[in-house]
Amino acid sequence: xxxxxxxxxxxxxxxxxxxxxxxxxxxxxxxxxxxxxxxxxxxxxxxxxxxxxxxxxxxxxxxxxxxxxxxxxxxxxxxxxxxxxxxxxxxxxxxxxxxxxxxxxxxxxxxxxxxxxxxxxxxxxxxxxxxxxxxxxxxxxxxxxxxxxxxxxxxxxxxxxxxxxxxxxxxxxxxxxxxxxxxxxxxxxxxxxxxxxxxxxxxxxxxxxxxxxxxxxxxxxxxxxxxxxxxxxxxxxxxxxxxxxxxxxxxxxxxxxxxxxx
Numbered sequence: 001x002x003x004x005x006x007x008x009x010x011x012x013x014x015x016x017x018x019x020x021x022x023x024x025x026x027x028x029x030x031x032x033x034x035x036x037x038x039x040x041x042x043x044x045x046x047x048x049x050x051x052x053x054x055x056x057x058x059x060x061x062x063x064x065x066x067x068x069x070x071x072x073x074x075x076x077x078x079x080x081x082x083x084x085x086x087x088x089x090x091x092x093x094x095x096x097x098x099x100x101x102x103x104x105x106x107x108x109x110x111x112x113x114x115x116x117x118x119x120x121x122x123x124x125x126x127x128x129x130x131x132x133x134x135x136x137x138x139x140x141x142x143x144x145x146x147x148x149x150x151x152x153x154x155x156x157x158x159x160x161x162x163x164x165x166x167x168x169x170x171x172x173x174x175x176x177x178x179x180x181x182x183x184x185x186x187x188x189x190x191x192x193x194x195x196x197x198x199x200x201x202x203x204x205x206x207x208x209x210x211x212x213x214x215x216x217x218x219x220x221x222x223x224x225x226x227x228x229x230x231x232x233x234x235x236x237x238x239x240x241x242x243x244x245x246x247x248x249x250x251x252x253x254x255x256x257x258x259x260x261x262x
Contacts, residue, residue: 016162017185018238023251
């Protein structure tokens with residue numbers, strides 16, 4: 001049946017997910033391979049980091065750096081905090097690495113609209129960066145509670161955006177004809193949940209994942225995106241940044257599978 005040609009412009013929402021969010025690189029690469037144009041991005045936590053790499057034109061460079069991370073290099077980035085300041089890691093070394101590969105920028109000056117989601121723990125609400133310092137926005141959004149020191153901005157304490165809006169479909173600046181895509185890193189995969197007994201670590205991880213997945217489900221139900229790409233979370237852990245190449249390829253394969261739906 002003849003019909004209106006479907007737009008190839010995509011407003012893209014990237015979820016939280018730790019190391020599993022490296023799959024976003026593979027998803028973005030597959031979108032471009034299939035001729036889609038990313039017109040805007042909103043992201044939280046690792047989604048904010050990968051979104052910033054794309055929005056600044058540094059995705060390929062960041063991919064190269066991430067694929068070169070070993071366990072030893074990851075350990076060298078851990079700068080323990082001796083202060084009682086809400087986190088075990090200061091995050092200075094991580095930001096130094098980031099700033100070497102993603103240039104300083106004002107968010108409003110980027111070539112595509114970009115929104116970073118953080119959580120204002122002081123006032124118990126979402127906090128949006130759609131202008132201002134890009135590096136500050138990323139640092140706030142990746143501040144996992146208890147792990148990284150939070151960011152203090154005016155009278156606010158800002159932490160991981162995934163706590164309040166783990167798939168920010170409602171924060172992309174979508175054009176009239178843009179498709180809306182959401183990518184979930186670490187989507188539930190019940191086929192691989194075979195363990196009859198659980199460790200304390202496993203219970204804590206799965207409890208957190210369950211809460212995030214429920215919030216994502218609400219977001220998807222409300223926003224009705226044109227496509228959701230759920231990258232399975234059972235193969236890799238949230239801290240396995242040394243598996244970057246494999247996680248990126250998983251993202252590419254998953255995107256290819258789900259794009260067939262269009």
